[in-house]
Amino acid sequence: MEAYANALLIAIPCFMVLLLVEMAYGYTTGKQTYVFMDTISSLSSGLTNILKDTLGLVVILISYPWLSQQLAITQIDAGVWLYVVAFICIDFASYWSHRLNHKINFFWNQHIIHHSSEEFNMACALRQSVSNILGYGALFLIPAAILGIPQEVIAVLAPLHLFGQFWYHTQHIGKLGWLEYIIVTPSQHRVHHAINPIYIDKNLSAIFCVWDRMFGTFQQELDDEPPVYGVLKPVQSWNPLWINFQHLWGLAIDAWHTKKWRDKLLLWLMPTGWRPADVKRSIPREVITDVSQQTKYAPSHSRLSQLWAMFHFVSTLSLLLLFLYSFGSLQSNQALVLGIILFVSIFGYTSVMDHHRWSIGFEWFRIITAGIVLQLMIPSSLSIIYWPWMTYLFLSSFALIALMRDIVHHPFLKTKNPA
Numbered sequence: 001m002e003a004y005a006n007a008l009l010i011a012i013p014c015f016m017v018l019l020l021v022e023m024a025y026g027y028t029t030g031k032q033t034y035v036f037m038d039t040i041s042s043l044s045s046g047l048t049n050i051l052k053d054t055l056g057l058v059v060i061l062i063s064y065p066w067l068s069q070q071l072a073i074t075q076i077d078a079g080v081w082l083y084v085v086a087f088i089c090i091d092f093a094s095y096w097s098h099r100l101n102h103k104i105n106f107f108w109n110q111h112i113i114h115h116s117s118e119e120f121n122m123a124c125a126l127r128q129s130v131s132n133i134l135g136y137g138a139l140f141l142i143p144a145a146i147l148g149i150p151q152e153v154i155a156v157l158a159p160l161h162l163f164g165q166f167w168y169h170t171q172h173i174g175k176l177g178w179l180e181y182i183i184v185t186p187s188q189h190r191v192h193h194a195i196n197p198i199y200i201d202k203n204l205s206a207i208f209c210v211w212d213r214m215f216g217t218f219q220q221e222l223d224d225e226p227p228v229y230g231v232l233k234p235v236q237s238w239n240p241l242w243i244n245f246q247h248l249w250g251l252a253i254d255a256w257h258t259k260k261w262r263d264k265l266l267l268w269l270m271p272t273g274w275r276p277a278d279v280k281r282s283i284p285r286e287v288i289t290d291v292s293q294q295t296k297y298a299p300s301h302s303r304l305s306q307l308w309a310m311f312h313f314v315s316t317l318s319l320l321l322l323f324l325y326s327f328g329s330l331q332s333n334q335a336l337v338l339g340i341i342l343f344v345s346i347f348g349y350t351s352v353m354d355h356h357r358w359s360i361g362f363e364w365f366r367i368i369t370a371g372i373v374l375q376l377m378i379p380s381s382l383s384i385i386y387w388p389w390m391t392y393l394f395l396s397s398f399a400l401i402a403l404m405r406d407i408v409h410h411p412f413l414k415t416k417n418p419a
Contacts, residue, residue, distance in 0.1 A: 045240035046126030060135035075148035093140035095211040118230040125169035194227030239350040312349035
């Protein structure tokens with residue numbers, strides 16, 4: 001995990017630079033694709049995913065090393081071809097894992113966060129899951145296991161494969177000619193993120209689009225069908241942690257209220273969006289049937305509340321980078337505590353962004369509790385962690401007081417949460 005943390009110290013600044021370049025291009029051309037609070041939500045989602053992966057919050061159901069030991073019938077000699085074949089195997093596995101996430105109710109929960117933005121830009125690429133806590137991905141790497149590809153090679157290439165999917169989350173690059181027949185392009189991925197009926201569940205490939213063409217899921221972007229982004233059941237939230245478990249919560253509610261035991265058991269494995277007939281009647285949920293009538297989630301915010309959200313994102317990003325830099329020197333319990341506090345911090349400020357009435361009280365509770373826990377768990381001698389955190393909590397108190405005064409003049413929290 002320490003090596004992963006060190007790699008992120010390089011990757012995160014690179015991603016941020018690319019985001020700023022795309023924002024600047026949109027601004028100068030008058031084709032801005034970023035919305036302030038949506039962007040804060042997307043970036044905050046990226047922080048939660050990094051935390052989850054760095055802390056290793058996953059239950060491995062089947063591991064690749066074990067699978068390789070059981071299935072390997074040959075071995076490719078070390079060299080360029082080993083890495084080429086391994087990369088193709090990872091991409092093949094990604095296609096089928098992605099397809100499963102789109103097609104089955106239970107698995108859609110761990111992917112909905114990535115599609116939840118109603119915008120399409122590089123920031124939404126960072127909307128990655130924290131709810132994928134079951135480790136079964138090795139099953140899709142059976143071809144690699146049969147070929148005897150070492151775990152070390154998979155471990156090196158998997159992050160590169162993921163990072164290679166970042167660049168095509170943009171509306172500023174058109175179709176790329178003959179490359180459209182080989183790799184996944186921005187045009188193809190705009191289709192994938194769209195909720196237009198003709199585009200739903202299409203273009204599931206990650207790097208090579210050949211899998212979509214082979215298995216019947218390819219759809220080109222049509223000039224007369226501009227993509228509309230989001231999900232058919234709008235998440236209506238800026239809170240990435242809530243979005244990560246919203247669909248699962250809905251399934252649990254349906255399983256509890258439906259009358260038939262068969263439906264209680266089967267709804268988890270039914271096609272995405274399926275609900276028992278009785279709960280569809282008794283607990284209706286908004287579903288977009290006409291994409292031309294989409295109303296984007298956009299709670300009102302004053303300038304100060306936007307600055308407040310920016311303050312918390314920049315602070316949590318800085319504290320996360322500090323966490324990654326210091327990861328090797330932290331005890332496991334200290335790393336876990338800092339990770340939990342960061343999770344709760346992100347949950348707190350994005351809840352205020354969502355206009356929840358309880359969110360201000362929760363923020364005070366978070367600031368006070370975090371201060372006490374840090375005093376108990378992080379010695380002041382670990383100054384590189386202790387003092388930045390205490391400074392953040394101190395400034396958060398004054399920022400919250402300023403926000404509360406602003407609410408008097410812009411009483412957005414006095415109205416019912418739009419969600």
